[in-house]
Amino acid sequence: MIIHDQLGREIHLEKIPTRIISVVPSITELLFDLGLREEVVGITKFCVHPEEWFRSKQRVGGTKQLKIDLIKSLQTDLIIANKEENMQSDIDALATFTQVYICDIKTIDDAYKMISDVGELTNKKSAAEKLIAEIKTAFNSKPETKNPKLKTLYFIWRAPYMIAGGDTFISEMMNHAGFENAASHLNRYPSVSIEEIKNLNSEILLLSSEPFPFKQKHINELQEIFPAQKIIFADGELFSWYGSRMKLAPDYFRSLPQQLANSF
Numbered sequence: 001m002i003i004h005d006q007l008g009r010e011i012h013l014e015k016i017p018t019r020i021i022s023v024v025p026s027i028t029e030l031l032f033d034l035g036l037r038e039e040v041v042g043i044t045k046f047c048v049h050p051e052e053w054f055r056s057k058q059r060v061g062g063t064k065q066l067k068i069d070l071i072k073s074l075q076t077d078l079i080i081a082n083k084e085e086n087m088q089s090d091i092d093a094l095a096t097f098t099q100v101y102i103c104d105i106k107t108i109d110d111a112y113k114m115i116s117d118v119g120e121l122t123n124k125k126s127a128a129e130k131l132i133a134e135i136k137t138a139f140n141s142k143p144e145t146k147n148p149k150l151k152t153l154y155f156i157w158r159a160p161y162m163i164a165g166g167d168t169f170i171s172e173m174m175n176h177a178g179f180e181n182a183a184s185h186l187n188r189y190p191s192v193s194i195e196e197i198k199n200l201n202s203e204i205l206l207l208s209s210e211p212f213p214f215k216q217k218h219i220n221e222l223q224e225i226f227p228a229q230k231i232i233f234a235d236g237e238l239f240s241w242y243g244s245r246m247k248l249a250p251d252y253f254r255s256l257p258q259q260l261a262n263s264f
Contacts, residue, residue: 003117006104007083013099016123017078021071022047023063023090024082027103030115030243031080033131034124041074049237049245066090072097078121103242105169108139108176111242131244138250139176152179152204153197154234157212160191173239177253179204194225204260205229210236230263232256 001013021042022028028047031040042060043053058074061067063085071079076098081091083104094100101121103114112132119128154164154174164170166184174181182202183190192200205222207214219231238249 001121003101003120005101005117006110006114007102009102011078011099011101011121013078013121015077017076017099017121019074019076019078020122021060021074021076021079023060023066023079024085024103025049025063026237026241026243026245027080027082027114027118028053029241029245030118030131031122033244034119034122034127036122036124039122041076042071064090066094068093080118105242106167107169107172108246111169111246112136114242131247135244135246138247141250147178149175149178149180150203151182151201152206153182153200153202154179154206154208154239155212155214156189156208156210156236157191158214158218161193161197162189162191163197165190169242170240173249174206176249177239177256179206197226203229205231206234206239207231208234208236208239210240230260232259232263 003011005011018039019041020031020036020039022031022040023044025044025047028043029049032050032053040057042058044061044063045059046063048054060071064087068090071094079094079098079100081100081102083102091100091102101117105111105114115128115132119125152174154170156162156164163183164181165186165188166181167187171181171184182200205226207218214233223231235252237245238252
């Protein structure tokens with residue numbers, strides 16, 4: 001089998017892979033939901049879903065600190081990675097001894113393509129198609145609001161503050177959640193100063209649960225600086241995980257207006 005990953009690289013598989021490693025948390029959950037219980041032999045320490053795999057599967061390091069020698073010893077025949085979450089140097093090292101599928105996801109359509117590719121690579125095409133249909137149904141069932149979208153900033157890090165730019169999957173999910181990304185003209189995840197945050201003129205600040213675990217004290221800290229803005233927590237998994245968790249996102253997005261109403 002020959003398939004191109006989302007960077008256009010050719011992936012060559014002589015047989016259906018039976019020893020798979022995921023180095024991306026959201027894809028680990030996807031592999032579980034596709035039914036690859038025995039085939040997955042390694043995950044990262046950040047692959048917290050499903051819990052049974054987090055407790056039982058071999059951990060091969062962090063997403064940006066992979067244990068290359070350990071991975072090689074597991075004799076894997078397919079590794080699934082992500083351009084953004086994994087280090088290029090690690091990917092290059094892995095590609096010297098096994099096949100590495102790299103996804104690059106900025107839109108929901110990119111996520112659908114990745115799920116389809118993974119289904120084809122792992123002989124789970126039917127399960128992948130079923131999952132894609134379920135995700136599409138979930139998003140199509142979310143009613144469109146006629147209210148104008150409020151300008152919003154989505155924070156992923158503190159010290160320095162970092163926000164999601166317009167060319168990210170998070171930004172696309174913000175749009176589906178009914179927000180206008182006030183940083184849509186910026187790329188990736190820029191660091192911003194307090195003055196730059198002020199100049200972006202947002203009405204809402206979303207503080208993500210990951211990768212930085214924002215807490216109430218951080219809301220209080222920012223509320224003193226930005227008393228006019230509404231500030232609430234955002235479930236980072238539902239805004240940034242591409243894969244089977246996307247099914248849960250529309251219901252969560254429907255709950256956000258009430259959270260905003262209760263924020264003051």
